Amino acid sequence: MNCDHPTVLTLALPTPLFRHFEYLAPADYTPAQNDALIPGIRVEVPFGRQTLVGILISKSHTASYPIEKLKPAYQALDAKPVIHGDILALCQFAAEYYQHPLGEVMMAALPQKLRASDGALPQTAYWQLTTEGKGLNSENFKRSPKQQTAWEVLLHSAPLAETALTAKQVDKSALKQLQKKNLAETFLADAQALPASQQVLNETPRTLNNEQQHALDTIRFHKFGCYLLEGITGSGKTEVYLQAIARVLQAGQQALVLVPEIGLTPQTVARFEERFAVPITQLHSNVAKGARLENWHSAFSGQARIVIGTRLAVFAPLPELGIIIVDEEHDLSFKQQEGLRYSARDLAIVRAKKNNIPLLLGSATPSLESLHNALQQRYHHLRLTQRAANAATPALQLLDMRKQPQHAGIAQASMDAISATLERGEQALVFINRRGFAPSLICQSCGWSAACKYCDARMTLHNSPRKLHCHHCGAMAYPPSQCPSCMNPALSALGQGTERAEETLQAAFNQHTVIRVDQDSMQRKNAMAELTQQLLEGQPCLLVGTQMLAKGHHFPNVTLVVIVDTDQGLLSGDFRGIERMGQQVIQVAGRAGRAEKPGTVIIQSYRPDHPLLTQLITEGYHNFAKSILGERASCRMPPYNHMALLRAESKRADNAKALLTKAAQIARQLQPPSPECSYLGPIPAFMERRNDRFRYQLQLQFSHRQTRTQLLQQLVEALNKEALSKRVRWSIDVDPQDMG
Structure with a gap:
């Protein structure tokens, strides 16, 4: 190293500090090795008593600090950048917009294995025919059609990565048989983008109706545009996605598809694999760490042509990205609620704009933010008002619970409708968005209730296994045999949960299968996929579950939906409560009558005359949402x-x-209150004490985004200098979606 002109590395490190860090190049590096240090690679460095892995931002021959005070880095971990191009720009935007340290943002964008010093980019297994294999012809495989298929694919396209062979429906066992016969061989190599395949489709696309065709024709594929595809449930939004992706693939580009829930991913992947003959990969938290690194690398190298994932996939590296699709764009799951509190939907918009490509936001119940942008013509507004394949829209019925006898919260009229549905050999769904047996265990003698020791909340009673469980902090306890206050042995379970509804329905309809679908019953891997397969067989049965059932599932034999507790959203303290109630009702209702059989939806309410609830049912979500926008x-x-x-x-x-x-004092000094800038607080959170911590919040509202960003940057800098900020856990939530 030339001591006159040392190489200074500026790094982003995964620390909570809002700054970059400077190091010298590794002491034993030659000038050629120093030249090979390029932005975007990982570098291992000393940090106090720790060793950290950071991302190289830049290098120069000058430093902000005296050169003699800088420590040398230990080593570079990569020969080529792992974060670069649009992902680097996206991380920098997210760090600034969401007020989060850049180093932590960049590490969040990488698979967990690459965040450690011993993590390395994997090599990919490729297959090709041996010389002997190339000398054969199809006559040699008459008795083994699977081996013949594998041989033909390798003959015309080799070498091919395993992901590409899977996409071409090549059987792995057939490859192994060819390898045993010395007709095919495998080798490891650095992954590289595959040449654009002439064969993109496995099946012929369906014929679009006029509305679907208009939506597809409106999309401009070689320029940025944000398209809100507002389509009623069952209107064929997925078919529009598939045909839009086909055009991108035929142009040699890649596609990114974001879905809100892991449970939807297998169903989505299966549908896409039926349609496309290209490598498809998944990125979400249920993929094992090793497989997630391989899947990430498949996208990074350009092998994967379609990436399907949850919110973290918005950071997936796709060098030839041609379109981004956000399905169920309204869903709260797209907003990270801790750490880097980003919105994957909003970052997808930023990424599409930076890449000059189209973004398609799909939902039957668009968020008010997206609908507002569409109505203001900032987005292209595409509407699908008809169900695909001539399926009828389900009939919505509002049931006044004040006049109904009940069975654990389910009205007698609903029970009668369920009975009639099962007798016709069809399936019914009962929606109750509360896990457990009952929300409360109380003593009717003295009024005692089972409260959580750590939260301002009651503990939920579960029956299988029997326990008290706080759904806010996770605390558990055994239910007491008598009241701890007055020793009354008769304790009562108050309210309804999915377990109690399951018990009630199983007792009433013991000739039929009752299936509970909630976070407790669906913990086993592939449980949701197995349930979907069971329902597709069409046998009459009864589903009872939470919002896990509301999102995007296609159950063709479900013809009745009963929504048990509609009123929660009407009483919510969150200003978004009514919006979420409307979205939930319409999404759950959309599970009914998705095939040729007509569907019915019974909405139980103690406030059937509420004007917004009435409007939702009589005029639909679009007009309901426009009314809330007016408010x-x-x-x-x-x-x-x-x-x-x-x-x-x-x-x-x-x-x-x-x-x-x-913080409020500092903010008022920086930006005095005005019609363009207002402050509320400090005020207690809706649940003041959670997990044995007292929670408060300061609400800031601005007319202009830029004003907000500038003030927050100054506020964070000032708060970090306060001694109290080291003793209090605090965070900033930009564009909060959960006011709790």
Whole structure:
């Protein structure tokens, strides 16, 4: 190393500090090795008593600090960048917009194995024919059609990666047989993008109706555009996605598809594999760490032509990205609720714009933010108002619970409808968005209730196994045999949960199968995929479950849906409560009558005359959402302003309040309150104590995004200098979706 002109590396490290860090190049590196250090590679460095892996941002021959105070890095871990191009730009945008340290953002964008010093980019297994294999002809495989298929694919396309062979429906066991016969061989090599395949499709696309065709024709594939595909449930949004992706693949590009839930991913992947003859990979938290690294590398190298994943997949490296699709764009799952609190939907918009490609946002119940942008013509608004394949829209019936005898919260009229549905050999779905047997265990003698020791919440009673469980902090306890306060042995389970509904329905319809679908019953791997297969067999049965059943599933023999507790959203303290209630009702209702059999939806409510609930049922979600937008406009709430929440929590309530009081003082000095800028708080969170910590929040609202970004940057810098900020856990939530 030339001591006169040392090489200075500027790194982003995974620390909570809002700054970059400077190091010298490794002491034993030659000038040629220093030249090979390029932005985007991982570098191992000393950090206090730790060893950290950071991302090289830049290098130069000057430093912000005296050269003699800089430590040398240990080593570079990569020969080529693992974060570069649009992903580097996306990370930098996310760090600035969501007020989060860049190093932590970059590490969040990488698979977990690449965040450690011993993690390395994998090599890919490729297959090709041996010289002997190339000398054969199809006559040699008459008795083994699977081996013949594998041989023909390798003869015309080899060498091919295993992902590409899987996409071409080549059987792995057939490859192994060819290898045993010395007709095929495998070797490891650095992955490289595959040449564009002439064969993109496995099956002929379906014929689009006029609305679907108009939506597809509107998309401009070689320029940025944000398209809101608002289609009623069952209207064929997926077919529009598939045909839009086909055009991108035929142009030699890649596609990124984001879905809200892991449970939807296998169903989506299966549908895409039926249609496309290209490598498809998955990125979500249920993929094992090793497989996730391989899948990430498949996207990174360009092998995978379609990537399907949950919110973390928005950071998937795709060098030839041609389109991004966000399915069920309204779903709260797209917003990360801890750490880097990003919205995958919003980052997808930023990424599409930076790549100058189209973005398709699909939903039957668009978020008010997306609908507002479409109505303001910032987005192209594409509407599908007819169900595909001539399926009828389900009939919605509002049931007044004030006049109904009940069975564990299920009205007698609903029970009668379920009975008639099962007798016709069809399937029914009962939706109740509460896990467990009952939300409360109480003593009717003295009023005691089983409360969580660590939260301002009651513990939920579960029956299988029998326990009390706090769904907020995870605390568990055995149910007492008598009241701890008055020793009354008769304790009562109050309210309804999925377990109680299952018990009630199984007792009433003991000739039929009752299947509970919630977080407790679906923990086993592939449980949701097995359930879907069971339902597709068409035998009459009864589903009872939570919102896991509401999202995108296609159950053709479900003809009745009963929504047990519609009123929760009407009573919510969150200003988004009514919007979420409407989305949930329409999404759950959309599970009914998706095939040739007509569907019916019974909506149980103690407030059947509520004007917004009535409008939702009589006029549909679109007009319902426009009414809520009118209310939001009148009180200047999102999307008509730009909000941020500063959250603070501590085991001492005074510390959390004091930090936010100081933050409010700083904010008012930086940006005095005005019609364009307002502050509310500190105020307690909806649940003030959770997991033995007291939680408070400061709400900030701005007319302009840029004003918000500038103030938050200054506020974070000032708070980091406060001694109290080291003793209080605090965070900033930009564009919060959960006000709790």
